[in-house]
Amino acid sequence: MKTWLGLLLVLSLAFGDIACRNEGATTAGCPSSEPSGTPVDTTIMAFLSAARALHHEADLREKSGDPAGAIAALERLVAMPAPAVAEVDEVLADTHARLAELRLARGDLDGADREVQGGLQRVAGPTYFRGHLLEVQGLIEEARATAYVDAGKREEATAAKARAISLLEEAVRVQEQVIDRALADGGRE
Amino acid sequence: MPDPRDEHEIPDPELARVLRAAWSPEDLSPEEHKKLVAKAIAPRRATVVRVSFGASAILALAASVLLAVWTDKAPRPGPNLGPVLSVSRSTQSLFARPFAPTGGESARVDRIAMARAADLRENQFAKWGVR
Numbered sequence: 001m002k003t004w005l006g007l008l009l010v011l012s013l014a015f016g017d018i019a020c021r022n023e024g025a026t027t028a029g030c031p032s033s034e035p036s037g038t039p040v041d042t043t044i045m046a047f048l049s050a051a052r053a054l055h056h057e058a059d060l061r062e063k064s065g066d067p068a069g070a071i072a073a074l075e076r077l078v079a080m081p082a083p084a085v086a087e088v089d090e091v092l093a094d095t096h097a098r099l100a101e102l103r104l105a106r107g108d109l110d111g112a113d114r115e116v117q118g119g120l121q122r123v124a125g126p127t128y129f130r131g132h133l134l135e136v137q138g139l140i141e142e143a144r145a146t147a148y149v150d151a152g153k154r155e156e157a158t159a160a161k162a163r164a165i166s167l168l169e170e171a172v173r174v175q176e177q178v179i180d181r182a183l184a185d186g187g188r189e
Numbered sequence: 190m191p192d193p194r195d196e197h198e199i200p201d202p203e204l205a206r207v208l209r210a211a212w213s214p215e216d217l218s219p220e221e222h223k224k225l226v227a228k229a230i231a232p233r234r235a236t237v238v239r240v241s242f243g244a245s246a247i248l249a250l251a252a253s254v255l256l257a258v259w260t261d262k263a264p265r266p267g268p269n270l271g272p273v274l275s276v277s278r279s280t281q282s283l284f285a286r287p288f289a290p291t292g293g294e295s296a297r298v299d300r301i302a303m304a305r306a307a308d309l310r311e312n313q314f315a316k317w318g319v320r
Contacts, residue, residue, distance in 0.1 A: 037276030040308040044277060048302040055295040085277035087305060091298055098294040127281045132288040139290065175287040182282065 043083050051077055051091045058098070067102055074099050078118070093122040093129045100136045104143060112140045126181070131174035138167035272315035275308035 038044075054077040061069035077095050082088045096119030103112040116137040123130040141164035148157035217225070280301045288297070 037278065039274035039276050039312055040305050041312070042309065045302075045305060045309045048298070048305055052295075052298050052302045055298045059295050086279045087277055087301055090280050091301060094294050094297055101291050125279075127279060128284055128287050129281075135288075135290055178281065178287070182285075185282075 038083075038085055044085055044088065047080065047082055047088055048091065050080060051095070055095070055098075062102075067106060071099060071102050074102070089122040090127065090129045093119040093133060095119075096122070097129075097133050097136050100133075100140065104136070104140055109140055109144050109147070113137065116140065126174045126177035128175065128178055131171045131178065134167050134171035134174060138164045138171060141167060272312075272318070274312045274315055280304065 054073045058070035058073040061067070061073060074095050078092060078099070082092060096115045100112040100115035100119070103109075103115060116133050119133045120130065123133070141160050145157045145160035145164060148154075148160055283300050283304055284297070
């Protein structure tokens with residue numbers, strides 16, 4: 001009788017395992033497995049929705065001649081608690097880039113540079129977002145070089161100009177990498 | 190018809206024994222006791238138990254085979270991990286060319302939000318099993 005029961009147990013486990021491995025069958029009672037990556041959920045969507053609203057608010061304030069109001073709207077966005085996912089990092093990097101542009105337009109070169117650094121921390125790999133941040137940083141150094149020229153500081157101006165050229169070249173390299181990858185992938189999402 | 194009150198009538202001996210046992214039962218004799226015990230523990234009982242467990246095992250085995258075959262043939266959507274959900278990822282592929290040196294951030298966040306809103310809707314439908 002023990003032999004019968006042992007045989008029954010082994011066979012039941014074996015068939016149970018087959019049913020769990022079976023593609024397309026129910027997994028009730030089977031060991032579960034987590035899908036890779038965070039599924040797009042309402043938290044991510046809520047953040048993106050807030051980002052969209054604040055960028056449009058910044059548009060309205062810019063158009064009405066209120067760059068300080070536009071900066072304040074975008075600062076609210078970068079201060080919000082954010083889910084740690086790729087699309088949120090990219091939106092925040094782009095927001096830092098916009099803040100850098102706004103500060104640059106107001107002559108706040110150091111503030112603009114801080115924004116670029118904040119954005120670069122969000123996007124490490126070769127993306128248009130990183131390339132854009134490097135481009136904005138190049139524009140900041142270009143503006144700095146002009147400011148040094150106006151102040152009669154030739155050496156500082158030359159150094160700033162060299163940094164600007166280096167950053168703009170780096171931006172182009174990043175963009176080229178992105179384009180090469182996109183072409184290799186066939187442009188799929 | 191004989192009259193039961195007739196003193197000369199001889200009663201049925203079996204009936205008399207049963208009535209007597211009911212009224213005043215006696216102990217079994219040792220021989221009779223031994224015979225009953227031997228009958229109760231005869232090998233026939235062990236055979237019945239074995240046959241019963243064996244039949245149960247075969248039935249359970251057949252049921253598990255049927256279940257495995259049935260679930261193999263039953264059409265079900267998606268892999269065995271449940272519905273396939275859209276996961277968070279870079280939005281790079283939403284943009285075909287490098288960004289302009291200045292401006293365009295609102296248009297980009299519009300595009301990202303719309304793309305992920307579509308993903309979220311798909312995920313909800315997939316969870317509800319209506320995709």
